[in-house]
Amino acid sequence: MWPHRRTARQPIFAADPVEVHWTEYLPPLLEGAWVTIRLTVFSTLLGAILAFAAGVGRLSRNGALRAVSVAYIELFRGTSLLVQLFWLYFALPLAGQAVGLDLRIPPVIAGILALSLNIGAYGAEVVRGAIQSVHTGQHEAALALNFTPRQTLARVTIPQAIPEMMPSFGNLAVQNLKDTALVSLISLGDMTFRAEQIRNFTQDSVTVYSMLLAMYFGMALVLTAMMRGIEHSVGRWRPVRS
Amino acid sequence: MSDPIIRFDNVVKRFGDHTVLDRLNFTVNRGEKVTIIGPSGSGKSTVLRILMTLEGIEGGVVHVGGEPLWHEADGVTPASEAHLRKKRGEMGMVFQQFNLFPHMTVLRNITEAPVRVLGLPKAEAKARAEELLELVGLTEHMSKFPHQLSGGQQQRVAIARALAMRPSILLFDEPTSALDPELVGEVLGVIRRLAEEHDLTMLLVTHEMRFAREVSDRVVFFDQGRIREEGAPEEIFTDPTEERTREFLKATLEA
Ligand SMILES: Nc1ncnc2c1ncn2[C@@H]1O[C@H](COP(=O)(O)OP(=O)(O)O)[C@@H](O)[C@H]1O
Ligand SMILES: [Mg+2]
Numbered sequence: 001m002w003p004h005r006r007t008a009r010q011p012i013f014a015a016d017p018v019e020v021h022w023t024e025y026l027p028p029l030l031e032g033a034w035v036t037i038r039l040t041v042f043s044t045l046l047g048a049i050l051a052f053a054a055g056v057g058r059l060s061r062n063g064a065l066r067a068v069s070v071a072y073i074e075l076f077r078g079t080s081l082l083v084q085l086f087w088l089y090f091a092l093p094l095a096g097q098a099v100g101l102d103l104r105i106p107p108v109i110a111g112i113l114a115l116s117l118n119i120g121a122y123g124a125e126v127v128r129g130a131i132q133s134v135h136t137g138q139h140e141a142a143l144a145l146n147f148t149p150r151q152t153l154a155r156v157t158i159p160q161a162i163p164e165m166m167p168s169f170g171n172l173a174v175q176n177l178k179d180t181a182l183v184s185l186i187s188l189g190d191m192t193f194r195a196e197q198i199r200n201f202t203q204d205s206v207t208v209y210s211m212l213l214a215m216y217f218g219m220a221l222v223l224t225a226m227m228r229g230i231e232h233s234v235g236r237w238r239p240v241r242s
Numbered sequence: 243m244s245d246p247i248i249r250f251d252n253v254v255k256r257f258g259d260h261t262v263l264d265r266l267n268f269t270v271n272r273g274e275k276v277t278i279i280g281p282s283g284s285g286k287s288t289v290l291r292i293l294m295t296l297e298g299i300e301g302g303v304v305h306v307g308g309e310p311l312w313h314e315a316d317g318v319t320p321a322s323e324a325h326l327r328k329k330r331g332e333m334g335m336v337f338q339q340f341n342l343f344p345h346m347t348v349l350r351n352i353t354e355a356p357v358r359v360l361g362l363p364k365a366e367a368k369a370r371a372e373e374l375l376e377l378v379g380l381t382e383h384m385s386k387f388p389h390q391l392s393g394g395q396q397q398r399v400a401i402a403r404a405l406a407m408r409p410s411i412l413l414f415d416e417p418t419s420a421l422d423p424e425l426v427g428e429v430l431g432v433i434r435r436l437a438e439e440h441d442l443t444m445l446l447v448t449h450e451m452r453f454a455r456e457v458s459d460r461v462v463f464f465d466q467g468r469i470r471e472e473g474a475p476e477e478i479f480t481d482p483t484e485e486r487t488r489e490f491l492k493a494t495l496e497a
Contacts (some may be wrong), residue, residue, distance in 0.1 A: 137337060138341060138343065140337065141335075141341035141343070143294070143330070144296070146330045147359060151358055153360075159345045160344065160345055237387045238343060
């Protein structure tokens with residue numbers, strides 16, 4: 001934790017605000033940024049997997065699979081991320097205790113789970129829409145060539161749906177990056193958590209929050225550029241559009 | 243010679259309460275090249291789509307290769323998926339809109355099904371594809387994506403893709419209707435070559451009357467879900483017996 005490292009130089013547990021040059025905020029903020037990045041990457045990846053599972057599940061011919069997918073999508077789109085996070089972190093262990101199960105989960109896991117379940121539910125609708133946008137002629141051609149339904153999905157439909165879903169996935173990933181700030185509320189040491197610590201300590205709200213804003217914005221720019229890159233590479237076969 | 247490879251017995255097809263095929267009887271013999279002509283909405287595509295199992299039927303029996311298509315051997319019990327797969331394997335289809343897989347190169351479009359469906363080794367599938375690309379005159383385009391080709395070229399790839407599965411029946415649903423006029427000839431050229439050099443059974447829906455006359459063994463005139471008239475091309479085109487056929491031909495020639 002950042003304040004501890006500085007004990008030799010600064011009387012950090014003093015009650016009065018401490019004078020610290022803004023560059024001193026950087027090491028703890030960067031440490032937090034690394035947590036934020038990892039949270040974003042893991043939850044976006046896991047979220048994408050959930051999105052595919054639920055999006056494809058929703059279109060399945062199997063009624064049970066469809067019902068589970070719809071229930072998941074509606075539940076997580078219909079409740080707030082903050083409540084989901086609190087529920088996983090605070091309520092689930094107690095609920096588990098009541099039935100004799102140890103369901104305590106570390107904050108990192110709770111954070112990643114809540115974020116990915118949330119983005120997965122929104123992403124599922126994107127996946128479903130993109131799959132449905134593939135022309136029926138493609139299914140007919142696949143059937144005429146005797147592809148099985150599974151082969152058609154894997155070789156014909158999904159490869160064409162992926163570039164279609166990329167712009168929305170890019171938005172969701174950025175949304176997810178911003179949402180990671182909520183995990184600071186279950187005391188995960190992300191960027192926002194660090195900023196909050198520094199602010200409590202220095203009372204220098206303007207500088208700290210401005211830096212925080214800039215860092216999130218910078219990350220969002222990089223993330224957007226990365227998603228564009230992926231979009232471009234998965235859509236290489238498409239006609240160039242101006 | 244009567245060796246029907248395709249036989250429709252009293253086939254009924256409805257969409258809602260609109261009866262598209264009303265007890266259709268129709269046969270195609272092995273190796274025969276049959277052209278279906280007729281006004282739009284008369285059920286021509288539906289016949290091909292039923293054969294390719296893209297549409298079910300409400301009554302009657304369709305036979306393909308001597309076996310009921312939509313039913314088990316008794317002609318009554320609905321067919322299993324395995325049976326439909328086997329029957330589909332005997333046919334290939336060329337669509338009006340080509341329906342190439344846009345995310346695959348020309349070569350992959352042709353090799354994908356032989357590899358995944360027939361389990362052909364990749365090298366063998368590639369050799370087969372190269373042979374077919376030569377047949378349709380597109381060897382130099384094999385690494386391109388469909389959108390980089392003209393409509394005529396795309397349709398020729400689609401023909402090669404269907405042939406790569408080695409069907410004994412090839413269905414064409416208005417293969418040149420989506421093409422710019424100057425590209426029609428190259429596609430008809432390929433189909434003509436197939437008709438002349440292969441013993442494939444061909445069932446072709448087209449509005450290209452001169453072509454139909456030149457390549458087909460028999461021409462079938464569809465009108466309102468029924469066969470109004472059928473016969474040798476010379477008969478149908480020069481001396482149709484039915485008034486409706488005459489009207490239709492007159493209208494298309496004037497267009
Ligand atoms: N999926 C469908 N749903 C409802 N009606 C259809 C469908 N497909 C075809 N039809 C109708 O069936 C009739 C025959 O269609 P089609 O076989 O495509 O005619 P053609 O190929 O001769 O122009 C038309 O009236 C058409 O509107
Ligand atoms: Mg048609």
